[in-house]
Amino acid sequence: MPTITINGVACEFAKGERVLDIANRCGVEIPQYCYHPGLSVPAQCRICLAEIHAPNARNENKLEPMMGGKLLPTCATDASDGMVVFADNPKSVANQKAVMEYLLINHPLDCPVCDQAGECFLQDYSYKYGRGTSRFEETKVKQPKKDLGPNVFIYSDRCIMCTRCVRFTREVPGTGEIMIDGRGNRSEIDVFPGVPLDNDLSANVVDLCPVGALLDKDFLFAQRVWLLKSTATLDGLTSSGDNVWADHNEGRVHRFRPRENMDTNTWWITDEVRYAWKHVHSDARLAEPMRRERRELIETDWQRAIAQMLEGIRDGDGTLAVLISPMLACEEAYALAKLARTLDPNALLALGAVPFDGDDVAYTNPAAGRPFVKRAEKAPNARGVQRVLDALGGDTADFAGFLNRLGHGSGRSDIGAVVLTGNYASRWATPDLLGSLGGKHVTLIDTLTSELVEHADVVLPSCTWLEKAGTFENVDNRIQAFDRAIVPLGESKPEGQIALDALAVLAGDDLGRPRATYAMMIVDDGPGQVPAATASVATPLTEPFDAADVRREMAADTPALEVFVTDIAEPVRATKPQPDAPIVEL
Numbered sequence: 028m029p030t031i032t033i034n035g036v037a038c039e040f041a042k043g044e045r046v047l048d049i050a051n052r053c054g055v056e057i058p059q060y061c062y063h064p065g066l067s068v069p070a071q072c073r074i075c076l077a078e079i080h081a082p083n084a085r086n087e088n089k090l091e092p093m094m095g096g097k098l099l100p101t102c103a104t105d106a107s108d109g110m111v112v113f114a115d116n117p118k119s120v121a122n123q124k125a126v127m128e129y130l131l132i133n134h135p136l137d138c139p140v141c142d143q144a145g146e147c148f149l150q151d152y153s154y155k156y157g158r159g160t161s162r163f164e165e166t167k168v169k170q171p172k173k174d175l176g177p178n179v180f181i182y183s184d185r186c187i188m189c190t191r192c193v194r195f196t197r198e199v200p201g202t203g204e205i206m207i208d209g210r211g212n213r214s215e216i217d218v219f220p221g222v223p224l225d226n227d228l229s230a231n232v233v234d235l236c237p238v239g240a241l242l243d244k245d246f247l248f249a250q251r252v253w254l255l256k257s258t259a260t261l262d263g264l265t266s267s268g269d270n271v272w273a274d275h276n277e278g279r280v281h282r283f284r285p286r287e288n289m290d291t292n293t294w295w296i297t298d299e300v301r302y303a304w305k306h307v308h309s310d311a312r313l314a315e316p317m318r319r320e321r322r323e324l325i326e327t328d329w330q331r332a333i334a335q336m337l338e339g340i341r342d343g344d345g346t347l348a349v350l351i352s353p354m355l356a357c358e359e360a361y362a363l364a365k366l367a368r369t370l371d372p373n374a375l376l377a378l379g380a381v382p383f384d385g386d387d388v389a390y391t392n393p394a395a396g397r398p399f400v401k402r403a404e405k406a407p408n409a410r411g412v413q414r415v416l417d418a419l420g421g422d423t424a425d426f427a428g429f430l431n432r433l434g435h436g437s438g439r440s441d442i443g444a445v446v447l448t449g450n451y452a453s454r455w456a457t458p459d460l461l462g463s464l465g466g467k468h469v470t471l472i473d474t475l476t477s478e479l480v481e482h483a484d485v486v487l488p489s490c491t492w493l494e495k496a497g498t499f500e501n502v503d504n505r506i507q508a509f510d511r512a513i514v515p516l517g518e519s520k521p522e523g524q525i526a527l528d529a530l531a532v533l534a535g536d537d538l539g540r541p542r543a544t545y546a547m548m549i550v551d552d553g554p555g556q557v558p559a560a561t562a563s564v565a566t567p568l569t570e571p572f573d574a575a576d577v578r579r580e581m582a583a584d585t586p587a588l589e590v591f592v593t594d595i596a597e598p599v600r601a602t603k604p605q606p607d608a609p610i611v612e613l
């Protein structure tokens with residue numbers, strides 16, 4: 028394998044890799060602004076320059092400085108065997124200091140009020156590579172704040188003209204709304220007149236901006252980034268399986284960012300996925316169990332709600348039918364199916380409605396070598412739930428088949444009790460479903476309130492995917508696990524936990540014993556997070572639902588589900604850089 032030495036560290040590389048790529052992969056730091064692996068390489072910012080020596084074949088392979096010893100952009104220089112790169116010699120360091128001084132000449136130095144502070148490359152490199160003081164005595168050029176489109180503001184005077192945003196809109200969505208207006212120190216990033224930054228991927232420019240110039244309107248002044256804790260999760264809205272960081276603090280999600288994964292979303296996410304967490308904190312969330320008594324729905328506790336659900340199912344005149352939503356994790360589908368078949372061995376298991384919106388839209392993604400696709404299928408786990416149902420066999424159906432069995436169209440039905448799961452990001456009950464529920468005992472397990480509540484005998488509040496762990500199978504049949512990000516809202520519980528609790532009741536377990544370990548287990552432990560003593564979470568009636576345990580059980584019980592142990596992509600864990608100064612508690 029060919030080898031290159033960067034700042035004294037020997038690194039193996041593959042043909043075609045650039046020096047900066049290799050340094051990034053091997054953990055050798057070379058400062059960089061304009062370079063991004065998903066975009067073209069203009070070598071614009073000049074901070075990655077280094078002195079590079081290479082063997083000269085015409086001089087017995089003796090090591091000689093390339094370009095007569097001039098500094099070369101490592102981001103645009105292909106590696107060759109035996110190269111030696113000096114990004115930390117006096118000449119390279121002098122260039123780094125000069126670039127930093129130049130970039131800060133007109134910068135407003137408004138870090139205390141800047142959203143990017145704490146994750147800003149200008150700030151970090153200023154400490155590491157900049158001068159301690161400024162020699163600039165003239166008046167700074169002031170530039171405006173501008174509204175670029177529905178999701179993005181620009182604070183122009185923070186811009187360092189790296190052109191990442193310009194290249195992104197041209198190279199990935201292909202819409203090219205962003206341009207450079209003006210020349211020299213009067214250059215400004217702007218949109219073309221009458222062409223707002225309004226494409227499906229628009230807010231990726233906020234992640235790309237290495238400084239605080241491009242800002243997400245939704246996150247503006249919402250949180251200081253050092254208070255945020257990042258959890259590796261997935262797109263919970265569409266079938267893409269896009270990898271995402273959920274950034275949250277004190278039980279509230281504040282933003283989503285793409286999590287690089289070359290097998291799924293590469294470096295990007297759509298705006299649809301980016302803001303798909305909004306309903307998690309909606310006022311329309313179901314937060315308390317309810318049961319119907321003398322035609323009125325009344326709030327109740329979990330024990331009574333589950334007892335009434337089981338009683339209603341047992342007393343139902345006919346077969347049990349369970350609708351398992353494609354918004355649920357695979358482990359929950361399995362737990363609910365197991366509950367259903369325990370209650371009624373002939374129970375009908377059906378996959379919930381899979382919503383579609385238009386067609387898939389493919390965007391060019393030249394650096395990845397394949398398109399980035401916005402998915403029309405608006406459910407994250409239809410394939411995973413179907414896989415579980417297929418493996419369990421017996422009486423199964425799709426949503427249309429489920430409606431038919433409820434008597435839609437014919438008025439004839441063999442179903443006596445229905446368990447409906449939803450967990451969609453918006454209202455999902457169709458008139459056909461609402462019209463087919465009459466005469467059956469209905470248990471609704473859902474996150475958002477809807478017309479279905481009025482048809483239900485028992486309502487059990489469930490958690491969104493950010494409040495629990497599990498696995499989703501995406502459109503390419505990739506099975507990916509995700510972690511829980513925040514504590515469940517109010518009394519809500521994961522659907523899998525509800526199934527486990529109900530199974531325990533059937534097995535004659537003593538109910539209502541609070542499990543202190545559960546509260547401890549699910550409370551965030553990072554700085555600024557919900558302390559255990561004040562966390563308000565619904566304790567399970569039985570053992571806590573552990574998605575990893577259920578996956579092992581699935582594989583052990585059903586050979587067709589062994590993939591949930593053998594072929595699962597685990598989420599990465601966030602690693603936060605350690606502060607270089609001790610934190611003083613105030």
Ligand code: SF4
Nearest residue numbers: 186187189190192236
């Ligand atoms: S706005 Fe940000 S991404 Fe765009 S050129 Fe300026 S610094 Fe680069």
Ligand code: FES
Nearest residue numbers: 070072073075102
């Ligand atoms: S990162 Fe190489 S010139 Fe900007």
